[in-house]
Amino acid sequence: MTGFNRELFVNRTILVAGAGKGIGLACAQMAAAHGGNVIAVARTKADLDALAKQYPDNITSWVMDVTSEEFFARVKSLPVLHGLVNNAGLNRIGPMEEQPNENIDAVIDLNIRTLYKISQAAIAPMKRADCAAIVNMSSQMGFVGSPNRTLYCMSKHAVEGVTKAMAVELAEHDIRVNTVAPTFVLTPMTKPMFEDEDFKKFVYDMIPLGRLGKVEDIANSCTFLLSDLASMITGTSIKVDGGWTAR
Numbered sequence: 001m002t003g004f005n006r007e008l009f010v011n012r013t014i015l016v017a018g019a020g021k022g023i024g025l026a027c028a029q030m031a032a033a034h035g036g037n038v039i040a041v042a043r044t045k046a047d048l049d050a051l052a053k054q055y056p057d058n059i060t061s062w063v064m065d066v067t068s069e070e071f072f073a074r075v076k077s078l079p080v081l082h083g084l085v086n087n088a089g090l091n092r093i094g095p096m097e098e099q100p101n102e103n104i105d106a107v108i109d110l111n112i113r114t115l116y117k118i119s120q121a122a123i124a125p126m127k128r129a130d131c132a133a134i135v136n137m138s139s140q141m142g143f144v145g146s147p148n149r150t151l152y153c154m155s156k157h158a159v160e161g162v163t164k165a166m167a168v169e170l171a172e173h174d175i176r177v178n179t180v181a182p183t184f185v186l187t188p189m190t191k192p193m194f195e196d197e198d199f200k201k202f203v204y205d206m207i208p209l210g211r212l213g214k215v216e217d218i219a220n221s222c223t224f225l226l227s228d229l230a231s232m233i234t235g236t237s238i239k240v241d242g243g244w245t246a247r
């Protein structure tokens with residue numbers, strides 16, 4: 001029997017798009033801690049330097065914008081790729097009636113188009129691996145709606161949909177594709193939201209387990225889905241939501 005061990009990703013190359021902070025940082029740290037050769041991508045060099053200092057033998061830093069053609073080309077030219085975490089994403093909160101084009105375009109560009117483009121670029125190096133896995137960072141908002149979050153929900157529902165479609169299309173290349181769908185996790189993205197006491201109460205009331213997610217909770221599921229322990233799992237999602245969507 002095999003299970004989680006520190007050598008889970010030895011001789012595996014895993015790229016984490018959006019690896020400098022928050023959930024992506026935890027996913028990169030966990031992949032490195034399990035022996036992977038991790039390509040960590042973000043625009044802030046200082047974040048990646050700190051990560052590389054933690055795992056000097058395992059981290060390769062790419063200081064790049066993951067929405068750029070230059071980045072897609074670099075992914076495509078990798079000799080081999082075993083794992084991809086499409087984690088970079090953003091939110092623009094507000095009533096649907098008031099969302100400006102700029103917000104709509106920004107959310108669609110990063111959360112949907114970029115995820116598609118990175119995955120598209122990853123296919124060639126993943127075909128050169130014996131088997132490979134993509135984890136798309138979704139959200140509980142990929143399953144439900146929530147006030148002021150219709151734009152974000154639209155993008156994460158799209159992530160759930162494209163994940164199933166990719167899983168079906170890429171299965172013939174032994175590329176598995178799944179999502180991790182977190183509830184609220186305290187990260188630089190969500191920190192300002194929790195300064196609003198009413199919002200904080202709303203969130204805690206919605207989570208049956210009564211706490212926010214921790215970045216480690218999300219990284220654990222991501223690690224599992226990237227690994228061979230999930231070798232029969234594709235086209236689905238692990239909701240790390242403390243029960244939010246079960247209500």
Ligand SMILES: NC(=O)c1ccc[n+]([C@@H]2O[C@H](COP(=O)([O-])OP(=O)(O)OC[C@H]3O[C@@H](n4cnc5c(N)ncnc54)[C@H](OP(=O)(O)O)[C@@H]3O)[C@@H](O)[C@H]2O)c1
Pocket residue numbers: 017018019020021022023024041042043044045047064065066067087088089090091110137138139140181182183184185186187188189190
């Ligand atoms: N936090 C939550 O409660 C929560 C819940 C459900 C789902 N999620 C999802 O989880 C993912 C990560 O969320 P998070 O809260 O950890 O976000 P975060 O705190 O904003 O961190 C995002 C990371 O991605 C990088 N990034 C963003 N845009 C990039 C770009 N264009 N090019 C390169 N790197 C980029 C950022 O670094 P730079 O800015 O330095 O580039 C940063 O390292 C997102 O897809 C989000 O929708 C989050």
